[in-house]
Amino acid sequence: MKYVCLGYIEAGKFENMTESGRNSFLDGCFAYDDVLRKNGHFAGGEGLQPPNNAVTLRFRSGKVSVTDGPYAETKEQIGGILILEARDLNHAIQLMSKHPGVQAGPFEIRPAADLTEMVRDSERRRSKSKG
Numbered sequence: 001m002k003y004v005c006l007g008y009i010e011a012g013k014f015e016n017m018t019e020s021g022r023n024s025f026l027d028g029c030f031a032y033d034d035v036l037r038k039n040g041h042f043a044g045g046e047g048l049q050p051p052n053n054a055v056t057l058r059f060r061s062g063k064v065s066v067t068d069g070p071y072a073e074t075k076e077q078i079g080g081i082l083i084l085e086a087r088d089l090n091h092a093i094q095l096m097s098k099h100p101g102v103q104a105g106p107f108e109i110r111p112a113a114d115l116t117e118m119v120r121d122s123e124r125r126r127s128k129s130k131g
Contacts, residue, residue, distance in 0.1 A: 002043055002083055002112035003092040008105035009079035028100035036084070041095055045082035076105045083112070 017025065036042035051070040058065050070077055080101070086092035092109050101107065 001086060001088065003086055003089070004110050004112050005082040005084050005092070005096055006078050006108040006110075007080045007082065007101045008076040008108070010076050010105045013104055025100060025104070032099050036095065041085045043083040043085045045080060047080040048078055051077040079104065
């Protein structure tokens with residue numbers, strides 16, 4: 001089963017590390033990602049640029065509005081997303097508990113939604129409306 005792991009980082013924590021500390025932290029994270037890959041648990045993931053590079057889309061009054069910045073103003077911002085293959089939630093928790101990224105901020109783990117049937121139903125509806 002796939003789990004989406006949202007890695008948060010406390011504001012300023014990464015920037016305030018020494019270069020040596022930052023390199024050690026990153027090396028530990030990437031080394032553990034390699035362990036996850038080797039064991040078939042890393043299904044994908046990306047680090048994110050800082051929140052000041054984000055934009056947020058909202059649908060209001062029949063229109064999409066765009067605002068600069070992240071969705072939420074919090075002390076912690078999403079730093080990256082990791083897609084994890086695990087047997088169940090407990091297994092996902094075990095795997096991510098060992099990830100050095102947890103030292104920078106919390107990880108939120110959510111089961112990925114299987115949208116296969118919803119996509120098929122939508123494709124059927126859309127093909128009927130074309131024909």
